[in-house]
Amino acid sequence: MTGQTELRESNASVVVMGNFNPLIFQPEWLKENEIIGFKEAEKAREAGIEVIHPELVILNLSSSLRLEVYLNRFMILSREAPTVVARDFALKCFRLLSHTPVVQVGLNFGTVFRANSREAWDAFGDALAPKGPWKAFLGDDMTKRAGGLMGMHMQKTKRANGMAGVQNVQIGVPDIPNRETQVDFNDHYELVGKTTSEKMELLIKILEEGWDYAEKEAAAITTSLRELCRAD
Amino acid sequence: MPERSAFQVVSAANKYGTGPHAQTLEVTLIGPGFGESVLVHVGDGCWFVVDSAQEDRSGRSAPLVYLEHLGIKADALKAVVISHYDDDHIRGLAELVKSAADAKVITSTAFTSSDFTRLVANVVEDKTRRGRTGADEANEVLNHLLDTGRGLTWALSQRSINLEAFQNLSHGQTVRFSTLTPSDAEVTNFMSWAASVMPKAGAARRRLPKRERNDVSFVLLVEIGPVNILLGADLEEEDRAETGWTAVLASRAGQPWPRSSLYKVAHHGSETGHHDHVWQEMLTTKPVALLAPWMNGGKIVPDINARRKIISLASEAYTTTTARIPKPPRRERAIEKTIARNTKTFRTAEPVQGLLRARAGRI
Amino acid sequence: MPTSSAFRSQIVSDRGGSEYVSRFLNSEVKMALDRERSQKFTWAASTPASAMATANPDPQPEILSITLKAPIRQPQSRFLPQNEWEGVVDKIDLDDASFSARLDDLTNPGTPQEYAEFYLDDVRQDDRPLVQVGAVFRWVIGKREDQFGTIERTSKIVFRRLPAYSLADIEKANARAERLSSGIRGE
Numbered sequence: 147m148t149g150q151t152e153l154r155e156s157n158a159s160v161v162v163m164g165n166f167n168p169l170i171f172q173p174e175w176l177k178e179n180e181i182i183g184f185k186e187a188e189k190a191r192e193a194g195i196e197v198i199h200p201e202l203v204i205l206n207l208s209s210s211l212r213l214e215v216y217l218n219r220f221m222i223l224s225r226e227a228p229t230v231v232a233r234d235f236a237l238k239c240f241r242l243l244s245h246t247p248v249v250q251v252g253l254n255f256g257t258v259f260r261a262n263s264r265e266a267w268d269a270f271g272d273a274l275a276p277k278g279p280w281k282a283f284l285g286d287d288m289t290k291r292a293g294g295l296m297g298m299h300m301q302k303t304k305r306a307n308g309m310a311g312v313q314n315v316q317i318g319v320p321d322i323p324n325r326e327t328q329v330d331f332n333d334h335y336e337l338v339g340k341t342t343s344e345k346m347e348l349l350i351k352i353l354e355e356g357w358d359y360a361e362k363e364a365a366a367i368t369t370s371l372r373e374l375c376r377a378d
Numbered sequence: 379m380p381e382r383s384a385f386q387v388v389s390a391a392n393k394y395g396t397g398p399h400a401q402t403l404e405v406t407l408i409g410p411g412f413g414e415s416v417l418v419h420v421g422d423g424c425w426f427v428v429d430s431a432q433e434d435r436s437g438r439s440a441p442l443v444y445l446e447h448l449g450i451k452a453d454a455l456k457a458v459v460i461s462h463y464d465d466d467h468i469r470g471l472a473e474l475v476k477s478a479a480d481a482k483v484i485t486s487t488a489f490t491s492s493d494f495t496r497l498v499a500n501v502v503e504d505k506t507r508r509g510r511t512g513a514d515e516a517n518e519v520l521n522h523l524l525d526t527g528r529g530l531t532w533a534l535s536q537r538s539i540n541l542e543a544f545q546n547l548s549h550g551q552t553v554r555f556s557t558l559t560p561s562d563a564e565v566t567n568f569m570s571w572a573a574s575v576m577p578k579a580g581a582a583r584r585r586l587p588k589r590e591r592n593d594v595s596f597v598l599l600v601e602i603g604p605v606n607i608l609l610g611a612d613l614e615e616e617d618r619a620e621t622g623w624t625a626v627l628a629s630r631a632g633q634p635w636p637r638s639s640l641y642k643v644a645h646h647g648s649e650t651g652h653h654d655h656v657w658q659e660m661l662t663t664k665p666v667a668l669l670a671p672w673m674n675g676g677k678i679v680p681d682i683n684a685r686r687k688i689i690s691l692a693s694e695a696y697t698t699t700t701a702r703i704p705k706p707p708r709r710e711r712a713i714e715k716t717i718a719r720n721t722k723t724f725r726t727a728e729p730v731q732g733l734l735r736a737r738a739g740r741i
Numbered sequence: 742m743p744t745s746s747a748f749r750s751q752i753v754s755d756r757g758g759s760e761y762v763s764r765f766l767n768s769e770v771k772m773a774l775d776r777e778r779s780q781k782f783t784w785a786a787s788t789p790a791s792a793m794a795t796a797n798p799d800p801q802p803e804i805l806s807i808t809l810k811a812p813i814r815q816p817q818s819r820f821l822p823q824n825e826w827e828g829v830v831d832k833i834d835l836d837d838a839s840f841s842a843r844l845d846d847l848t849n850p851g852t853p854q855e856y857a858e859f860y861l862d863d864v865r866q867d868d869r870p871l872v873q874v875g876a877v878f879r880w881v882i883g884k885r886e887d888q889f890g891t892i893e894r895t896s897k898i899v900f901r902r903l904p905a906y907s908l909a910d911i912e913k914a915n916a917r918a919e920r921l922s923s924g925i926r927g928e
Contacts, residue, residue, distance in 0.1 A: 153821055161754045180582075180902060183867025209817065227822035228879035234902050237506070241904045252754020334754045354505035434853075490925050495918035503914040506877075506903050508827055509845065520921045530927040579911055583903040584875030585829045673856070706855055712894060713824050716882045720896040722839055722858035 148259075149375035150266040154326060155258040158229030158361070160236035161221045162349065164248035168203040168215040171239075181238045182207055211235070229255070233357045240349055247342050248349050250311075253333040253357060255364035261325045265377030270327065271295040273374040274317070295319075307359070309352075311335035315367055329371055331364035384605045384738035385640045385666045387696050394447035397423075401549040403738040405607055405640055408440045409670030409698050411731035412469035415441045416609055416642055420602055421547035423450070426457035426481070426555075428598060428609055430515075432469035434731045439470030442477055444733070452477035456543040457555070459533070460485035460519075461611035462595035463494070463568075465512035465586055472518035483523070484531045484539060484557065486594040488565045493572040495520060500577045501586050513586060533557035533596045535629050551603025559596040560613070560625035567621075568594045597626055597644070599636065599660075605738055606636045608660055610644030615653045623653035627660075635660045640736060643669040647680030647688055647697075657691050664693035668734050671697055673727060678703055698732030820895070822883040824848045826855070828898075830876045838862060840872055844880065864898050871900040 173194070177187035186207055196204035205213045210226035213235075220239075224232040233253075240246065261267035268291065275295040277284060284292045297318040305311060314332040335352050337345040385405065397419075398404040404419040413431030420426070425445070433440040442452060455478035460471065475483060488494055498520065501513040523530065531539060537557050544553035571589055591614065598609040615622040623644075639662045645651025647669040667688055672679045680688065688695050704726045709717075717724050828842035838861045846852040859880075864872055871878075878900040885895045 155819055156822065163754060182902075183865075185865075185867045210820070226820040227825055227881045227883065228899050230879060230901065231899060234506075234904075238902060238904050241907070250754050254754075332754060351505075358508065487927065490922050490927065492918065492922045495921045496915050499914040499918040499921070500906070500911060503910055504906075506901075520925065524921055524924045530925060532927050577906045577911065579908040580905050582871075582905050583877075584873060585877060587874045588831070704853075707849075707852055709824065709849075713882055716894045716896055717857075720859075720863065720882070722860065723841075724855065724857040727843055727854040727856040 148369060149270075149372040150262040150377060151259040151372045151375045152262060153257065154260050155225070155256070156227060156229065157223060157225045157256045158232050159221055159223040159252075159254045159256075160232050160353065161219065161252040161254060162236065162240070162248055163219055163250040164246055166215055166217060166220055166246060167200075168217065169198070169200055170243070171203050171205070171213060171215045172198065173205065173207075176207075179238065179242055181235055230357070233353055237350070237353045240346065240353070244346050245342060246346065248337055248345050250337060251335050251349055251352055253335075253352070253360040254330060255361060255368075256328060256330045257364075257368045258326055258328045259368075259372055259375075261327070261375045263377055264325065266375045267325045267327075268294070269377055270371075270375040274298055274371075305333075309335060310338050313363070317371070327371075329368050331360070331367060333360040333363065385736040386738070387666065387668075387694065387734060387736045394444065397448040397450055398737055403602060403605060403607075404735060405642070405668070405737075406444065406733065406735045407642055407668045407670055407698055408444060408733050409731065410646075410672050410728050411440060412728070413440070413467040414646075414670045414672075415439075417441050417444060418600060418607065418609075420544055420553050420600070421549050421551070423454050424456050424543050424547070425450070425454045426459065426541075427455055427474065427478070428459040428611065429461050430468055430470040430474045431731065437470075439473040439477075440731065442470070442474055453480055455481045456541055457482045457484055457539075459557075459598060460489065461533075461598070461609075462486070463489065463512065463516065463589075464612065465588060467612070468512045468515045469510070471515040472522065475519050476522055482531050482539070482541060483519075483528065484533050486559065486565060486568075486596060487532050487534075488568045488594045489516075490520070490530065491565075491569050491572075493569040493576070497572040497576055497586075504577075504583050506583060507585065511586070533559055535559045535561065549603070551605075552601075554599075554601040556599045556601075557596050558599055558626045558629060559594075560622055561620045563620040564594055564625075567591070599638070601636050605640075606638040607640045607642075608638035608656075609642045610651065610656075611642075612646075612651070613644045614648070614650040616650075623656055627653070627655050637662045639665050640738075641665045641667050641692075643667050643688060645679075646670060646672040647684050648672075649681075649684050652684070652687065664691075666736060667692035667695040668736060669695075669697055670732070670734075671699060671729055673703070673729060678729070696734050698734050699729045702729075704729055818885050818887040820883055820885050822848075822881050824882045826880045828857075828878050828880055830872060830874050830878070831856075833861075833872060833874065842878070859898065863896075864900070868898070868900040871902070877901045877903065 173182070173187040173190040176182045177184060182190070190205055190207050194206040196206065201217050203213070203215045207213060210224060211231060212223045212225070214221045220236075222232045222235045240248070261270060271294045275298070277288065284294070297316070300315045302313040305313060311334045314334065316330045316332070318328045320326055333356065335356070337348050339345040339348055384403075400422045402419070403421065404417070406417040408415045408417070409431050411431045411434055413429060415431045416428040418426050427441045431440040432438070433443045436443065445452065445454065458475055458478050458481045460468065460483065498513045498516045501511070502517045522528070534557065539555045539557065541553070541555055544555065547553065575587060577583070595612040595614075597611055597613055600607040600609070613623060613626065615624065618624060619628070638660060641661050643651065669680070669688070706724060706726050825847045826844040827847055828844045831841045831843055833840045839858050840861060841856065841858045844855040844857055846855065861869070861872065878898055880896065880898050882896045885893045
């Protein structure tokens with residue numbers, strides 16, 4: 147079900163666009179509101195702070211949880227399973243900060259997988275981007291590959307649940323190709339509403355009800371892409 | 379000489395076969411499977427059902443799936459009895475109630491009490507939950523009843539409920555349908571419990587804890603001419619006058635009980651579901667006993683002693699499924715080793731679902 | 742990848758795997774970030790200098806364009822999950838320092854519900870106060886691979902920090918409940 151590939155990394159994040167006061171998001175505040183635990187706050191204070199500034203806060207809350215807050219962007223990233231902690235973190239923050247103006251939210255799921263062989267990896271690239279139209283650029287001798295697909299972006303503009311927004315799947319490879327591929331699924335919602343509180347209510351609803359849906363979609367797409375990684 | 383039960387258990391497996399003849403009684407017990415359900419055919423294609431269970435494969439209401447297999451439509455159900463609320467034991471109930479659109483819905487007054495409806499409404503409001511629970515089933519049933527204007531029939535102590543569809547059946551026997559409830563004290567206990575676990579402002583979200591007592595469980599006595607059936611639901615005994623079997627036995631005020639020749643053993647055949655006087659006063663000398671086992675905190679109920687007791691009291695005793703604790707499904711060896719290293723115990727939560735069907739020929 | 746403004750606005754909600762440009766108007770921030778940059782990590786510039794110049798025809802010294810590519814800090818090890826369950830605490834046995842829970846296998850949906858007993862010692866300190874009946878947690882089993890390629894099989898239990906009920910939540914639910922209690926007739 148996952149082709150000839152090996153999973154290397156999986157992560158998830160919540161990104162919210164709006165107007166924020168980054169300085170709120172400090173270890174002490176997070177601990178007092180039970181968004182993180184006592185020891186996590188201690189560790190974050192000792193070794194996790196990258197930036198604390200009125201316009202930007204970056205905290206590493208553990209080896210796998212990272213918070214970045216700008217004036218207009220909030221991101222909580224979980225680099226390891228269970229990635230649902232990112233959603234719980236965002237949900238707790240925004241239920242507390244219910245008067246924050248918010249305009250968009252993205253639920254993101256990323257996977258890095260490695261093909262077991264060069265042949266399997268080439269098969270993947272050929273399936274997504276058949277080389278026929280590229281003969282003039284890459285040459286037509288497929289045994290001497292002169293390059294190939296470095297990235298792709300697909301977008302779906304109509305979501306099954308009818309809510310405003312789009313879904314994006316981006317595929318990329320590292321600068322030094324090593325048979326690894328990154329697949330990022332972004333479920334992007336426009337927070338429609340007349341008032342700040344309506345938009346915030348919608349954000350909460352999406353965080354509560356949209357996460358599982360997005361996670362399943364991301365898993366299904368990633369699995370189907372990994373299946374393309376097969377050498378005959 | 380012990381009376382011979384009219385019932386014969388005709389299948390103890392998931393072989394459905396055909397439906398009963400018009401003048402054949404049938405009692406079918408399905409369980410476990412997030413619940414336990416009893417279907418009863420009283421004659422002429424008229425059925426009633428007690429509680430619901432989730433069908434293993436499809437996740438649908440197991441009694442409905444059973445009827446479908448027999449080619450019987452849901453409108454054959456003339457009553458749906460909700461014998462108690464237990465988060466694990468009412469899966470599929472909403473589908474059952476909605477499908478049996480013309481059936482009377484019979485349940486305890488606790489089901490629409492403020493304490494219970496508030497508890498259910500607060501639990502289902504929590505959208506961080508995964509999957510479907512008993513609270514979702516209860517919520518859907520209550521909303522269906524409100525939206526359709528469908529009423530409830532209260533299960534009260536020693537209440538005989540008139541079901542029009544069960545009158546003038548071709549077998550010529552009178553059908554009496556009585557609910558036997560312990561007492562109002564149990565309803566009060568249940569509502570106190572509901573109030574105690576009610577989510578409070580500022581409290582972190584948690585899943586509803588299991589209720590250890592089956593406060594509002596009530597028993598059904600069905601009399602069909604000379605044949606009586608006692609459906610024990612989940613009633614337990616506590617040696618207190620106002621609760622459990624002691625209260626039910628006392629509710630007859632000394633009058634002899636119509637004796638049942640088939641007994642759906644209360645509370646999965648557990649020690650706490652047993653009361654000697656039930657066997658002595660409410661049942662024939664050697665009835666047929668049916669039960670569906672259950673897993674309670676990793677232990678199978680009934681245990682070996684309880685099983686031996688039931689076998690000694692019944693002419694024939696059947697269980698829907700084996701008493702073995704099933705092994706978890708196979709996983710990759712490395713994963714199984716890691717599970718074993720990191721847990722004290724690890725097992726499947728419920729035994730595999732089974733079905734027992736008892737029929738009594740022309741009566 | 743070329744970006745039009747429409748394109749950028751549609752993908753700004755991703756975690757930063759694509760380009761994300763943040764503009765800071767305060768030179769103090771620029772200096773603070775420069776300090777951080779030299780000490781802790783390197784910023785990955787994702788557009789060549791020539792493209793930067795055209796993108797910013799009227800540069801002001803105090804405006805800083807920062808392009809981020811997550812993750813900024815590479816983890817020391819990778820955790821490769823193999824199986825994940827969601828659990829709900831059923832019972833706690835303090836004498837035995839253990840708790841039992843019902844588990845739903847998230848990796849293999851459709852698996853019958855399972856039941857396990859865990860050691861309280863395996864719950865990290867921060868999560869111990871969260872171990873209550875009804876509390877929800879995730880249990881993940883997987884392999885941890887360090888930067889030397891050493892692999893260790895591992896298991897972790899993480900209790901979920903779910904939001905608290907608000908008065909508004911409860912009042913809304915109670916109002917719905919009131920409709921049900923008073924609206925359903927019984928006889």
